[in-house]
Amino acid sequence: YENMYKTPCSRLSGNLRCLATGFVGVVGVSLKQLIQNVPHCNQTARCLIQLHKRDPSRWLTYQHLNFLKRQYVTKNNSELHQRAAQKAAPCPTSVEERDDNGVERRVQRIPTLDPVLTDNVSSSENITIHVETDEAKEARLDRQWKQLKVDGAQLPDIYAKLAKIKLTALVVTSAAAGYAMAPVPFDPVIFVVASLGTCLASCSANSINQYFEGPFDSNMNRTKNRPLVRGQISPLHAVSFALACGVPGVALLTLAVNPLTGFLGGLNIFLYTCCYTPLKRHSIANTWVGALVGAIPPVMGWTAATGCLEPGALLMGGFLYCWQFPHFNALSWNLREDYSRGGYRMMSVTHPGMCKRVALRHSLGLIGLSTVAPALGVTTWTFPVISLPINLYISYLAFVFYRRGDRSSARKLFFCSLWHLPMLLLLALTCKKPRGGPEEAAAPALAL
Incomplete structure (x- = not known):
C-alpha cells in the first residue's frame, strides 16, 4: 500500500512532497491493520453459520406450526387446490467450507446412520423365508383389483342419484309452470312430451356434472355418497347413461315440440356441463351462470306452448333467476367448509360479504318482477298484491341474513326459499290474465 500511494506523490515538489508522504504512510499503516483483521472477522462469522447449519434441530421450519399440518386451501393461478402440509423428508444438508488456499467448497453432509446392535443376534439363528404360493398371490391381487359388479336391483336407485332426481323434479316443475302461464290453449300431448324431454335433458346434464366432479366430490360430506364416488357405477356407465338421456331428450324437444325448445334444451346442457361445472373451481361467476341455467326451463x-320468445317467457325466467340467489347463497353459507375442501370458488367461501348482499338484492328483485307481471299482460293486478306478503317475508329473512351472517339466519332463508317458489308460481297461475274472448279465457280453466 505504501508504494501505491507514494508513486503519485513523487511528482510533487519540496516540502509538500514530504508532508504528503508522511500522511499517506500513516493512513497506509491503519488500512493494513484493518484489512488484516477483516479475514479474521469473516472467518468467525462463517464458523457461526456453519455451527448453526450443523444442528438442523434448531432450524425453524413450517412443520413447527401445527395448523399447517391440517387440511387447508391455497390459491394458486386463480384456482383453489386442496393440499395437506406433509412433513418434510430428511435431506442431506450442504455446508460451505474453506480450505487452506482460501477456496470455498460446498460439501454435502450425509446423515449418520444409527449403529446396528448385533450383540443379541446369534449367528446360528435360522432365517425363515416365506414363499408366496400361487393361490395366495391370486387372492391378494383379487383384493387389490376387484372387478366392479353392478347389481341390477340397485340400478334404479343409482340412476336416480346420478340424475339428481329432486333437482330434476324442480326443473320439470318450473318448465311446466312456464307452459301453463303461456297465453295459448292447453295441449296435453305437447305438455307431456315437453316435460319428458326436459326431464331427460336435466338427467343428462346432472350425470355429466357428476362425472366431471367425481374426484372432488369425495372431499365433501354432502357429495361423498354419490354413485361415482362410492364406486357403485363406472364412469363409462355414467357417461353412457348421460348420452342415453341427453340425445333422445333433445331430439324429442326438437322434433316433437319445436326447434326453439330443442335448442334451449341443448344450450342448457352445454351451459351446465361445459360452463358452470368448470367455473366452480375458477371463478365466483359460476353462481350467475348457474342461475342462468336454472332460468331457462x-x-x-x-x-x-307458443313456439316463440315473448316478454312473458323472460319474466318467468326472471322469477327463477332471482329466486336462485337467496336459495343457493343461503345453502352454500352453511356448506362453506365442504366447498373449501372440494376446492370450489363460491361466494360464501371467497366473498362472504358479496354473498349476503347478492341474496338480499335478488330477494327484493322478486317484488319488482311481481309488479312488472301485470304490466306485461301476464297476470292481473291482483298478483302483485297477494304475492307481496311472501315476497316481503323472504326479503326480511334475506335482510336478517345480511345483517347477522350466521348459520341460523342462513338456514331460515334456505327453508323459506323451498316453499316460496312453488307458492309464487301457484299465485301467478291463479292470477293469470285471460287472453281474447271467453272461449280462450275458459281454456286455462279447463286445463287446470
Whole structure:
C-alpha cells in the first residue's frame, strides 16, 4: 500500500512532497491493520453459520406450526387446490467450507446412520423365508383389483342419484309452470312430451356434472355418497347413461315440440356441463351462470306452448333467476367448509360479504318482477298484491341474513326459499290474465 500511494506523490515538489508522504504512510499503516483483521472477522462469522447449519434441530421450519399440518386451501393461478402440509423428508444438508488456499467448497453432509446392535443376534439363528404360493398371490391381487359388479336391483336407485332426481323434479316443475302461464290453449300431448324431454335433458346434464366432479366430490360430506364416488357405477356407465338421456331428450324437444325448445334444451346442457361445472373451481361467476341455467326451463315451457320468445317467457325466467340467489347463497353459507375442501370458488367461501348482499338484492328483485307481471299482460293486478306478503317475508329473512351472517339466519332463508317458489308460481297461475274472448279465457280453466 505504501508504494501505491507514494508513486503519485513523487511528482510533487519540496516540502509538500514530504508532508504528503508522511500522511499517506500513516493512513497506509491503519488500512493494513484493518484489512488484516477483516479475514479474521469473516472467518468467525462463517464458523457461526456453519455451527448453526450443523444442528438442523434448531432450524425453524413450517412443520413447527401445527395448523399447517391440517387440511387447508391455497390459491394458486386463480384456482383453489386442496393440499395437506406433509412433513418434510430428511435431506442431506450442504455446508460451505474453506480450505487452506482460501477456496470455498460446498460439501454435502450425509446423515449418520444409527449403529446396528448385533450383540443379541446369534449367528446360528435360522432365517425363515416365506414363499408366496400361487393361490395366495391370486387372492391378494383379487383384493387389490376387484372387478366392479353392478347389481341390477340397485340400478334404479343409482340412476336416480346420478340424475339428481329432486333437482330434476324442480326443473320439470318450473318448465311446466312456464307452459301453463303461456297465453295459448292447453295441449296435453305437447305438455307431456315437453316435460319428458326436459326431464331427460336435466338427467343428462346432472350425470355429466357428476362425472366431471367425481374426484372432488369425495372431499365433501354432502357429495361423498354419490354413485361415482362410492364406486357403485363406472364412469363409462355414467357417461353412457348421460348420452342415453341427453340425445333422445333433445331430439324429442326438437322434433316433437319445436326447434326453439330443442335448442334451449341443448344450450342448457352445454351451459351446465361445459360452463358452470368448470367455473366452480375458477371463478365466483359460476353462481350467475348457474342461475342462468336454472332460468331457462320455464322459458322452455313457454316456448313449447307458443313456439316463440315473448316478454312473458323472460319474466318467468326472471322469477327463477332471482329466486336462485337467496336459495343457493343461503345453502352454500352453511356448506362453506365442504366447498373449501372440494376446492370450489363460491361466494360464501371467497366473498362472504358479496354473498349476503347478492341474496338480499335478488330477494327484493322478486317484488319488482311481481309488479312488472301485470304490466306485461301476464297476470292481473291482483298478483302483485297477494304475492307481496311472501315476497316481503323472504326479503326480511334475506335482510336478517345480511345483517347477522350466521348459520341460523342462513338456514331460515334456505327453508323459506323451498316453499316460496312453488307458492309464487301457484299465485301467478291463479292470477293469470285471460287472453281474447271467453272461449280462450275458459281454456286455462279447463286445463287446470
